[in-house]
Amino acid sequence: MVAPTTAAGIVARGVTRRFGSKLALEPVDLDARPGEITGLLGPNGSGKSTLMRCLVGITRADGGEVSVAGVTLAGDGLAVRKVCAYAPGELSLFGELRADEHLAWLVRGRPRDTLERARSIARELELPLAARVRTFSHGMKRQLLFAATMAPRVPVRILDEASEGLDPHKRGALVAVLERDARAGTTILLSSHHLGEVDRACKELVFLHRGKVIYRGSSVDVRARASHRVRVLFQDDAERARFEARAQSLPASRRHALGSALIFEYEGDDPRPFLAALATLPDAPAPRALDYGELSLEELYRDLYGVEAC
CATH class of the missing domain: 3.40.50.300 (P-loop containing nucleotide triphosphate hydrolases)
Structure with a gap:
């Protein structure tokens, strides 16, 4: 031994x-x-x-x-x-x-x-x-x-x-x-x-x-991968879909839905232009919550590897 x-x-x-x-x-x-x-x-x-x-x-x-x-x-x-x-x-x-x-x-x-x-x-x-x-x-x-x-x-x-x-x-x-x-x-x-x-x-x-x-x-x-992502949460999938239909003009290089949330990857190092555009999006339902710079395990699996964390 x-x-x-x-x-x-x-x-x-x-x-x-x-x-x-x-x-x-x-x-x-x-x-x-x-x-x-x-x-x-x-x-x-x-x-x-x-x-x-x-x-x-x-x-x-x-x-x-x-x-x-x-x-x-x-x-x-x-x-x-x-x-x-x-x-x-x-x-x-x-x-x-x-x-x-x-x-x-x-x-x-x-x-x-x-x-x-x-x-x-x-x-x-x-x-x-x-x-x-x-x-x-x-x-x-x-x-x-x-x-x-x-x-x-x-x-x-x-x-x-x-x-x-x-x-x-x-x-x-x-x-x-x-x-x-x-x-x-x-x-x-x-x-x-x-x-x-x-x-x-x-x-x-x-x-x-x-x-x-x-x-x-x-x-x-891993945290760096999270730094350019914004997660927008809605009451339900229907509100998320309504928002998504009006969000095509947002300055995001990538986006995808995850349950009742939308995940955006914004361009550049400063989130403020994206957040300002998000706040002034016309005729869009108000999100329930919003956060950025945080990456959940589910998002990492789906966004980077195309698999569900379940």
Whole structure:
């Protein structure tokens, strides 16, 4: 066994997985570097969870090579899981245990000080450690698992949908813990099916669709793709269609409908001429809301790749 090293991060090459006749993962390459949070993004069913389970050996890949913190994945993956903390996307907790008891169960087998760190993180997230888990909301259960995953002193963490079910305040608290851990040199791979507060913490982003990597790059690149887009939202599809019929004169290089919204890509670097033209469009229904410089995952998939994020 290769000694674990924080300098190695996660390296995956050509990882494939098939379930019967369905190819769940095409050959996937992935790199996650120490001291960074790498976001694995995609809609439900895109292969994120399967890939993560393959990285830690819970699901055996049909092909490819994986190393985590310099440890080569082999056999049942036990050697990798000793140097990596993994939080699955599925929640399977014991409702009758108190939260503190459940933390102890989740970090069993780790060094003794792991439990106290898990308790500290749980308190930071304002979880009631004396309460029984069955009284927890879905988001609170997710945070309990998160606290247990962030506690071990390991060089790599892999978290599947860690922010699912959390309100913006709780997501912000979760991000603070993740960023602190990354600054300490930990490699973090974090999956999500939406762009939001958690994804803003990611330095690198990898997008999966139907088991295939369709985009990889820095979060700065993704935000740059959003910088020339305006999203106009309407009460319903009918109002959107009425507006669209009158919007042909707007100075936009591209436009498309997404549900009850219209997405415009304006020309130039300054949005003000486009916004002024939008505001003075004659005989057009008033939009319900408008924003620009923000790109949703659905828009990224449809606008850049011609596929639906669903």
